[in-house]
Amino acid sequence: MGKYLRIWQRLAVMGFKIQTGHPLSSSGYLLGKFIRIVFFLVFLVAIFKHTQALAGYSLEQVALFFLTFNIVDILAQLFFRGIYGIRALIREGDFDYFLIQPVNVLYRVAFNTVDFLDVVTLIPVFVITWIVFKRIPGGIQPGRFCLYILLCLNGMIIALAIHIAVAALAVLTQELENTIWIYRDVMTLGRFPSDIYSSKLQYVLIFVIPVTVMISFPAKAFLGRLNLLWIFHAVLMASLGLWLSLYFWRYATRKYTSVSS
Amino acid sequence: MPATVIEAVALSKHFRVMQKAPGLKGALKGLFSRVYRDVHAVKEISFSIKEGELVGFLGPNGAGKTTSLKMLSGLLHPSSGQAHVLGFVPWHRERRFQKQFTMVMGQRTQLWWDLPAWDSFLLNKEIFEIPDAEFETTAKELTRLLEIEDLLEIPVKKLSLGQRMKAELACSLLHSPKVLLMDEPTIGLDVMMQQKVRQFILAYNQRRKATILLTSHNMDDVSELCSRVILIDHGRILFDGPLSEIHKRYGDGKLADVMRTVFSEQRVH
Amino acid sequence: MKKYWFVYSLYWQEGLSRRASFFMERFRSLVVLLSFYYLWSALLTHRTSFAGYDRSQMITYVLGMNILRSLVFAGKSDEIAWEINRGVLSGYLLKPVNFMAYAFSRDLSEKSINLLSALIEVCVLSKVLGIAIAWPHRWDTWVWFIMAMAGAVVMNFLLSFIVGCWGFWTAESGGPRFCLELLLEFSAGAFFPLSVLSRPLQAFLQKLPSPYLVFFPLNIFLEKLNPTQITYGIMTQFLWILVLAGGTRLVWMRGLNAYAAQGS
Secondary structure: OHHHHHHHHHHHHHHHHHHHOOHHHHHHHHHHHHHHHHHHHHHHHHHOOOOOOEOOEOHHHHHHHHHHHHHHHHHHHHHHHHHHHHHHHHHHOHHHHHHHOOOOHHHHHHOOOOOHHHHHHHHHHHHHHHHHHHHOOOOOOHHHHHHHHHHHHHHHHHHHHHHHHHHHHHHHHOOOOOHHHHHHHHHHHHHOOHHHOOHHHHHHHHHOOOHHHHHHHHHHHHOOOOOHHHHHHHHHHHHHHHHHHHHHHHHHHHHOOOOOO | OOOEEEEEEEEEEEEEEEEOOOHHHHHHHHHHOOEEEEEEEEEEEEEEEEOOOEEEEEOOOOOOHHHHHHHHHOOOOOOEEEEEEOOEOHHHOOHHHHOOEEEEEOOOOOOOOOOEHHHHHHHHHHHOOOOHHHHHHHHHHHHHHOOOHHHOOOEHHHOOHHHHHHHHHHHHHOOOOOEEEEEOOOOOOOHHHHHHHHHHHHHHHHHHOOEEEEEEOOHHHHHHHOOEEEEEEOOEEEEEEEHHHHHHHHOOOOHHHHHHHHHHHHHHO | OHHHHHHHHHHHHHHHHOHHHHHHHHHHHHHHHHHHHHHHHHHOOOOOEEOOEEHHHHHHHHHHHHHHHHHHOOOOHHHHHHHHHHOOHHHHHHOOOOHHHHHHHHHHHHHHHHHHHHHHHHHHHHHHHOOOOOOOOOHHHHHHHHHHHHHHHHHHHHHHHHHHHHHHOOOOOHHHHHHHHHHHHHHOOOOOOHHHOOHHHHHHHHOOOHHHOOHHHHHHHOOOOOHHHHHHHHHHHHHHHHHHHHHHHHHHHHHHHHHHHHOO
16 A cells, blocks of 8 residues: 555655764664675685585585575565564553554554665675676576575565564563564574584474575575475465464554553 | 544453562562462443543542543553444554544653654654645644744754643644543643643644543643543542532532542542 | 772672573574584584694684683673763762773673673583584693783773773764674684685784784684794783773873863
């Protein structure tokens, strides 16, 4: 609906205004995010001066995993960043206003802070990813490229489900606030190809906190190393996860008793 | 014959509150066995308010005023009982209902701290889907009435409490709601500002025929604004009628003293 | 002196009571540890050494990273910037307390909690993953190692104090500080041994103070340095401490002037 788009636009403009009001801080964080990515790439390049392969992958292939991690992570941040602030929203009473206004509460929470910096970091990431695509032997095959995009989107849906579940938890317990950081930390395991992890850990990363599904699967699909069964698993996880998390969110808002004066 | 806009029938709300024992021992004990206490915030209150009425909900702290208001706004489900506002059940939170009422909570604001109030106004314009022309006229009218035209481009954090409250009021009324629920609208304001806010509320009620229900424990709010008063204490309604009735029933004298008597009488029972 | 001990113990209690964020920090360190453990294990499956480190040494480096990072990088110095910006600093200046000594006691207490936790994590993990730690063969290694660690702690404190003082001049130091911390962590060898990097890059980084925070002490522990190199390193640490102490004093004095001029 046009209404939701206009609301998003407004929130984005307001978020941007706030950031430009703090230029030093904003550019510092922007630079920092970029530095982090560059450093890791420098690290990867340095490692491959000493070796030819990591778990059977070449430098470009390993870089693809890392870049996919960044793409999914940054996109998830771009869309769901507001959820990180949900505890503050509840505490300050903003959440109550959301509940009585004619907009979907989850939408409001998720987009309450739109960070344009994320878009800026995304551009160089896309550029470098494209370069890496080209340098991978076999080049860019349309079928695999489509699969890559689809699985990245799929990964974002899983990320969405996780964020919603965490938001629901924050609404329910009004105490738990750090679960989202657990997710983010575990996500960093997706920077490397999942093959390097022990089989037990890989199991956890596919079925419990599906980092592998979100990050490694798209990369592997592009490299032609993912079979159909896993693709089905990925889609199933995303749909099931989203449905469950939305159910949980509805349950949480129903149970919510506003912070008493 | 004005229509009934707000109706509550045997509305009740109780909470289960966890008892926290003090000290380290208590905290450790709390890990193993949790003791709950039932708090009956609102006990079977019933009332009905017609269109255009300006009603005051008066009572001491913890009387159940805010809880009642929250149920009428849809923020809380009642434990039992029914309520209808503008024909809707509030806690179903239907969009059509939400577009027609507003809630103002004293000392809280929906305005964005770091940005000018105007930005928050524009956000509400989109949230309530207010057409451009209507938005322009309403915003102009409200800011003129509240005398905040010059303050709209200043970041909210730089405004005084009184100015913020006025901007908050303007923001809440942009969508021309038919029902206003106000929780302690003058709390924390200095005497002059309280006057201004009251004048505004009265003017808004008269011009727009909006139905207003406000809670307060400020006697001046009540005596200057409300033709009708609902006294509430310990979750129960003690009195519901015109202000003049209170004096008839509980004696003359300053309203504050009369109130004190009323509430203390109840506590003795 | 007693009052600083009091501060230390108070923050210990406070640290324990802020359970949630403490566990989150430790969890993050653990995840970093795990990811690098598996990375190096994978890289060293078909070879005996990588950039001059054998498997046992590399894994020990990763474990040591965890411990040293808890010691050298955890700290309350970003609170300093916050306190300056909020004017809370005035409260401290009025009391008969040397703010730097106070901040240092605070820092130490946070670091001790983190150190304890890191040691436990490392012990548990090495048991679970069956890691063979490359313990030092000589007793004097321990002496030099502890000296280097102490030097690293002081260096890092001074560095973060200087950076915290940016709060005197801007309320927006968060972004730049974030950048600096990243640069510092990377160049300290807090994610991987610097020997992995190319020679020119290594030579450049050696001119900075950061390699002496993590890379240098860990190399002592792994007995990869001869006595001359150790002595040279420790002296360099000492020199850096002098430079940083001077810098701290300068920035502090200038900052206080700016602070007073603003009337907070």
